[in-house]
Amino acid sequence: MLEVRLYLAQRASAAIMAPLVLIHLGVMIYAIQGGIDAAEILERTRGSFFWGANYGLFVIAVSVHAAIGLRNILREWLSLRGIGLAVISWIFFAGLLTAGLRAVAAVVLS
Amino acid sequence: MPQQSSQTILDVVTWIQRHLDAGLSYRFACRVGMCGSCAMMVNGIPRWTCRTHVNKVMRDNQLTIEPLGNLPLIKDLACDMSEFFEKWTDSKGYFQGSTTRHDPVSTLSPNSPQRRVADAATECINCAICYASCDVVNWNRDYLGPAALNRAWSLQNDERDRASAERLTAVAGDAGCHQCHSQQGCATYCPNELNPTASIAGLKRMVAKAYVRGELPKQGTKRDA
Numbered sequence: 001m002l003e004v005r006l007y008l009a010q011r012a013s014a015a016i017m018a019p020l021v022l023i024h025l026g027v028m029i030y031a032i033q034g035g036i037d038a039a040e041i042l043e044r045t046r047g048s049f050f051w052g053a054n055y056g057l058f059v060i061a062v063s064v065h066a067a068i069g070l071r072n073i074l075r076e077w078l079s080l081r082g083i084g085l086a087v088i089s090w091i092f093f094a095g096l097l098t099a100g101l102r103a104v105a106a107v108v109l110s
Numbered sequence: 111m112p113q114q115s116s117q118t119i120l121d122v123v124t125w126i127q128r129h130l131d132a133g134l135s136y137r138f139a140c141r142v143g144m145c146g147s148c149a150m151m152v153n154g155i156p157r158w159t160c161r162t163h164v165n166k167v168m169r170d171n172q173l174t175i176e177p178l179g180n181l182p183l184i185k186d187l188a189c190d191m192s193e194f195f196e197k198w199t200d201s202k203g204y205f206q207g208s209t210t211r212h213d214p215v216s217t218l219s220p221n222s223p224q225r226r227v228a229d230a231a232t233e234c235i236n237c238a239i240c241y242a243s244c245d246v247v248n249w250n251r252d253y254l255g256p257a258a259l260n261r262a263w264s265l266q267n268d269e270r271d272r273a274s275a276e277r278l279t280a281v282a283g284d285a286g287c288h289q290c291h292s293q294q295g296c297a298t299y300c301p302n303e304l305n306p307t308a309s310i311a312g313l314k315r316m317v318a319k320a321y322v323r324g325e326l327p328k329q330g331t332k333r334d335a
Contacts, residue, residue, distance in 0.1 A: 003288040004321045007314060075284075076249040 006068050013065040020058045045107045052108040059100030067093035119159035119167070120148050123175060123187065136187035143301065146237035150187055151176040156242040158301040179242040194238050197254045202280045203261035206273035216270050228267035231260050231309045233302045240296035240306050252285035256296035256306035259287050263309035266316060275325055278317050282326065287313040 031041075045051045071089040074080045080088070111125050120138055127134040138148040143161040150159050152167050153174050164173065181189035198204075209216070218225055240256035247253050262281050265271050281287045287310045296306040320326050 001282060001321060001326060003284050003286065004282050004317055004326070007288045008318055008321070011318075076246075 006071070009064055010068045013061040013068075016057060016061040017065065020054060020061070023054065024058075042107060042110075046110065048108060052104060055104045055108075056101065059097065059104055063093050063096040063100060066096055113164070117164045119150065119152050119157065119162045119164060119173070119175060122164060122173065123150075123159065134187070135185040144235065146235035149178050149237040149239050149242070151179055151242070156239040156299050158237055158239065161301065178238055180244065180247045181238065181242065189238075191238060193251075194241055194255070194257070195236075197258040198236075198261060200280060201254045201258040201262045201286075202273055202277035203258050203265065205265060205268065205271055206276075207270050208272040209270070218269060222269075224267045224269060227312070228264050231264040231267075231304060231306075234260060234264075234304060235302060237301065239299050239301060243295035243299045245293060245295065246289050246291060250285060250289060253289050254281065254285055254287075256290075256310065259290070259313060260296075260304065260306040260309040262287075263313050263316075266313070275320065275327075278313075278320050279326055281313055282317045282321075287317065290314075 067089050070092050071085060074088060075085060111122065111129070114121070120141065123134070123136050124138075127136070136148070136150070138160060139145040140147070141160045143158055146158070148159045149156055151157075151174075152159065152162060153169055154176075155167075156178060157167070159175075167173070175187065177183050177187050178189045181191065181194060184190050220226075220229070234257060236257065238257065240260075241247055244253075244256055247255050259281060262277055266274060266277060290307065290310040292307050292311065294305075294307045297304070297308070300306065317326070
């Protein structure tokens with residue numbers, strides 16, 4: 001039932017990403033109306049639980065979604081199977097998660 | 111070769127066999143779009159040749175007729191359909207009722223929502239045109255394919271069938287319904303205008319719901335990676 005679990009995980013992660021992308025775009029379009037620089041952005045994001053949770057959740061959803069998508073591509077295009085396929089997918093997931101969470105930490109915690 | 115009105119691709123192939131190459135091998139039976147035997151690639155597109163008129167598909171006064179794609183070739187225009195039909199069996203594409211001939215005949219309403227869904231997927235003639243047009247079959251030779259999965263979907267919506275969990279398990283492996291990319295080659299070329307893509311999407315939802323409800327075995331199938 002691995003395929004069913006991956007199917008559910010990919011749909012669930014997509015459902016999480018969709019509203020978060022809309023929030024991101026909406027706030028971005030609103031925030032730049034009067035002009036805003038990096039320092040002003042960081043001033044608003046530092047110490048913010050909301051933005052940390054918002055982008056943290058987004059990073060987790062992206063990591064899950066993209067790793068499953070990459071797994072499908074590797075299997076179909078390169079005919080990868082079994083443990084090799086699983087290892088590459090997990091490494092890609094871990095890489096995306098690490099890089100994404102570091103970025104979130106940089107704008108929220110620093 | 112002489113052109114005639116309402117001439118079909120199958121007429122062309124038959125004319126070639128009778129006048130140019132007596133050894134030409136191809137397959138046909140009913141000649142009226144019922145049996146699903148005569149499908150071939152015509153100018154690169156899978157078609158039922160007995161119902162395809164030459165004047166509708168000819169390009170620059172030329173026709174290229176090839177054996178059906180995604181299937182092993184036996185000879186000339188005849189493909190080996192074994193894997194296509196074995197996948198029907200692998201996906202439990204056969205009716206499994208719980209009554210015997212001694213029980214009363216079941217009464218089904220043709221207007222029930224479930225029966226309408228089953229009916230929409232029923233008119234498959236096993237021509238393998240969907241199988242030949244499917245890129246996922248081309249990538250993954252184990253993939254069950256649109257026809258077998260469409261059949262499974264039809265049976266899942268048959269109120270008399272009792273093999274639901276068993277069949278859902280069979281179509282949920284790594285060669286099953288979740289591999290479909292919804293590119294709709296099958297729906298585009300199906301001569302009976304069925305929509306296997308929609309059937310497969312229905313199977314995906316049905317499998318997911320059954321899994322969440324704990325109605326499927328955790329260990330999966332022999333095809334799971």
